[in-house]
Amino acid sequence: MENIIEVKDLITEYDGLRILDGITLDIKENEVFIILGGSGCGKTTLLKHIIGLLKPVSGSIKVFDKEVVGIEEEDLDDILMKCGVLFQNGALLNSLSVRDNVAIPLEQHSNLERKLINRIIETKLNLVELANAMYLSTSELSGGMKKRAALARAIALDPQILFCDEPSAGLDPITSKAIDDLLLQLKRQLNMTIVVVTHELASIHRIADRIVFLDQGKALFVGTLEEALNSDIKEIQEFFTVGRFE
Amino acid sequence: MNSFEFKDRTLVLTDELTISNAEAFIKFVSANLSDIRQNTKFSIDAEDLKTIDSAGVAAIDQVIDSLKKFSIETKVINASEKVENSLTAFSSLELSEKEFRKPAKLGYIENLGNMGFNLLDNIKYFIYLAADMLFWGVAGLFSKKGQRKGEFIIQSNLIGVNALPIVGLISFLIGFILSLQSAQQLRNFGANIFIVDLIAISMTREMGPLMTAIILAGRSGSSIASEIATMKISEELDALKTMALNPIKYVVLPKLYAMTISMPLLTIFADIIGIAGGFLIGITYLKLSPTAFVDRMANVMVLKDIITSIVKSFVFAWLITIVGVFFGLRAKGGAGGVGRATTGSVVTAIFMVIVADAVLGLLFY
Ligand SMILES: Nc1ncnc2c1ncn2[C@@H]1O[C@H](COP(=O)(O)OP(=O)(O)OP(=O)(O)O)[C@@H](O)[C@H]1O
Numbered sequence: 001m002e003n004i005i006e007v008k009d010l011i012t013e014y015d016g017l018r019i020l021d022g023i024t025l026d027i028k029e030n031e032v033f034i035i036l037g038g039s040g041c042g043k044t045t046l047l048k049h050i051i052g053l054l055k056p057v058s059g060s061i062k063v064f065d066k067e068v069v070g071i072e073e074e075d076l077d078d079i080l081m082k083c084g085v086l087f088q089n090g091a092l093l094n095s096l097s098v099r100d101n102v103a104i105p106l107e108q109h110s111n112l113e114r115k116l117i118n119r120i121i122e123t124k125l126n127l128v129e130l131a132n133a134m135y136l137s138t139s140e141l142s143g144g145m146k147k148r149a150a151l152a153r154a155i156a157l158d159p160q161i162l163f164c165d166e167p168s169a170g171l172d173p174i175t176s177k178a179i180d181d182l183l184l185q186l187k188r189q190l191n192m193t194i195v196v197v198t199h200e201l202a203s204i205h206r207i208a209d210r211i212v213f214l215d216q217g218k219a220l221f222v223g224t225l226e227e228a229l230n231s232d233i234k235e236i237q238e239f240f241t242v243g244r245f246e
Numbered sequence: 247m248n249s250f251e252f253k254d255r256t257l258v259l260t261d262e263l264t265i266s267n268a269e270a271f272i273k274f275v276s277a278n279l280s281d282i283r284q285n286t287k288f289s290i291d292a293e294d295l296k297t298i299d300s301a302g303v304a305a306i307d308q309v310i311d312s313l314k315k316f317s318i319e320t321k322v323i324n325a326s327e328k329v330e331n332s333l334t335a336f337s338s339l340e341l342s343e344k345e346f347r348k349p350a351k352l353g354y355i356e357n358l359g360n361m362g363f364n365l366l367d368n369i370k371y372f373i374y375l376a377a378d379m380l381f382w383g384v385a386g387l388f389s390k391k392g393q394r395k396g397e398f399i400i401q402s403n404l405i406g407v408n409a410l411p412i413v414g415l416i417s418f419l420i421g422f423i424l425s426l427q428s429a430q431q432l433r434n435f436g437a438n439i440f441i442v443d444l445i446a447i448s449m450t451r452e453m454g455p456l457m458t459a460i461i462l463a464g465r466s467g468s469s470i471a472s473e474i475a476t477m478k479i480s481e482e483l484d485a486l487k488t489m490a491l492n493p494i495k496y497v498v499l500p501k502l503y504a505m506t507i508s509m510p511l512l513t514i515f516a517d518i519i520g521i522a523g524g525f526l527i528g529i530t531y532l533k534l535s536p537t538a539f540v541d542r543m544a545n546v547m548v549l550k551d552i553i554t555s556i557v558k559s560f561v562f563a564w565l566i567t568i569v570g571v572f573f574g575l576r577a578k579g580g581a582g583g584v585g586r587a588t589t590g591s592v593v594t595a596i597f598m599v600i601v602a603d604a605v606l607g608l609l610f611y
């Protein structure tokens with residue numbers, strides 16, 4: 001399989017404070033890639049660099065074989081058109097209804113007629129089990145509903161790469177499983193590559209193909225779920241055992 | 247080249263049906279509608295279809311649904327397993343039969359009634375809030391518990407000190423222009439010296455407090471409203487409540503005190519600078535001597551003028567703060583709600599300041 005994302009020697013800082021200190025990893029086409037690590041270790045930061053929202057201190061990031069670091073705005077837009085992003089806090093436009101949020105990419109970036117757009121919106125909201133909340137305003141949603149609505153928006157255009165920052169945080173185990181199933185379906189039916197930040201062990205077991213484990217700015221481990229489970233790195237063993245229900 | 251064609255009452259799909267050609271597919275079907283309608287069965291052959299995305303599935307579903315209205319049964323045939331799976335995974339066929347919970351549309355009369363009730367509700371809330379703020383404003387002087395330490399100084403700086411340049415500049419221009427416009431007339435009558443009466447009284451009684459209030463409504467009233475609205479919407483106020491803190495005491499009181507102190511001081515500053523603007527016109531354009539100007543001012547200004555200035559400024563300070571807090575606390579929705587709260591606070595504060603100014607003007611006449 002081909003690499004769809006290549007990160008090399010990535011170093012990032014916020015106001016001189018080093019967050020990521022030389023990350024190198026590849027994400028392959030049509031896999032579910034999990035970013036693991038303790039709270040505040042820089043997972044969201046890594047994600048935001050890959051999609052070009054933040055500029056690194058040094059290093060190289062390639063998405064679809066194009067260098068993202070120092071890229072022109074329009075070229076970045078071309079890449080982002082093929083990516084869907086679910087932000088950690090949802091980042092729905094607050095003044096719009098759920099339907100209108102999902103409609104944004106469809107109305108702006110496709111030439112479909114309204115009827116078809118509506119049908120796609122309904123399908124997508126149904127996939128995240130939110131069809132009933134279609135006409136609610138965003139501020140009337142619960143935390144988990146916001147997450148799901150944001151996921152529906154992220155997949156509105158069937159992106160080639162889907163980035164999800166903690167998709168199942170704040171969801172009950174059943175809905176959380178439904179979201180995992182959806183991600184697998186997207187991977188299988190639409191050949192999506194899916195990059196997920198998550199802490200949910202159950203979820204990792206269900207969906208993970210490969211994993212990176214971030215610790216103190218370094219990629220402590222990159223490999224398959226199998227390899228991670230059998231790893232002799234202390235931090236990783238701890239991660240997979242502490243949360244387990246005995 | 248199109249990836250669909252019509253053969254023996256069968257629509258043959260080749261290659262791909264995705265967001266890029268979904269629209270064309272639907273158009274193609276409607277173009278061939280007369281042919282399709284000759285039979286009650288219609289097939290879509292997907293044997294050579296390699297790629298389909300959710301937009302493609304939606305397009306097929308839309309065709310199926312709209313042909314159903316002509317009692318035509320549509321079938322997708324020869325689809326590969328993958329396409330078949332996509333068709334079920336992203337199907338919207340059953341969806342369109344479901345009724346989505348739509349927001350209730352209200353009639354004209356109902357809307358009117360709602361507006362009336364909302365207005366009453368808002369008035370009630372405003373009065374409660376004003377009483378609350380008055381109570382805590384006084385009580386807070388005696389007990390510092392539950393107030394944020396050091397915030398009063400910060401707010402006084404923001405509301406008072408930082409407003410000095412703009413208040414000074416505008417008052418000076420107002421005093422200057424007011425005098426200049428009147429000077430011509432006064433000179434015609436040889437009544438040059440009366441410029442002192444005019445500028446001293448109009449600045450202290452009217453222009454000083456009014457202009458300061460309008461500047462602060464735009465500057466500080468809006469920032470109070472937007473800050474509190476943001477806190478309200480992001481549940482920060484609820485968080486304070488759960489920590490057993492009264493948002494009025496914790497968030498509002500420092501601003502209220504800062505306004506109460508800053509406004510009169512700024513108003514007196516505005517009075518002085520405005521009169522200085524008149525003074526400049528008096529000694530240049532009207533050729534008064536500086537001593538004559540000052541002497542005359544000592545004669546015409548009475549204590550009541552200054553008291554009027556200060557009383558007005560107190561009233562305006564409270565009005566602006568209460569209106570700002572009111573709009574902040576009533577904000578709902580998201581970012582748009584903050585915007586509406588800010589606009590509402592500025593417009594309402596300026597309106598109420600001018601109404602109060604008229605009332606006070608009559609009282610102190
Ligand atoms: N905008 C910012 N400005 C300055 N520092 C930031 C900013 N955003 C994040 N940080 C810092 O960068 C570090 C990594 O943050 P990041 O959001 O990437 O963590 P995370 O791994 O996603 O954590 P979590 O699992 O809690 O979401 C944190 O120490 C945080 O304090």
Ligand SMILES: [Mg+2]
Pocket residue numbers: 043044045088165
């Ligand atoms: Mg994060």
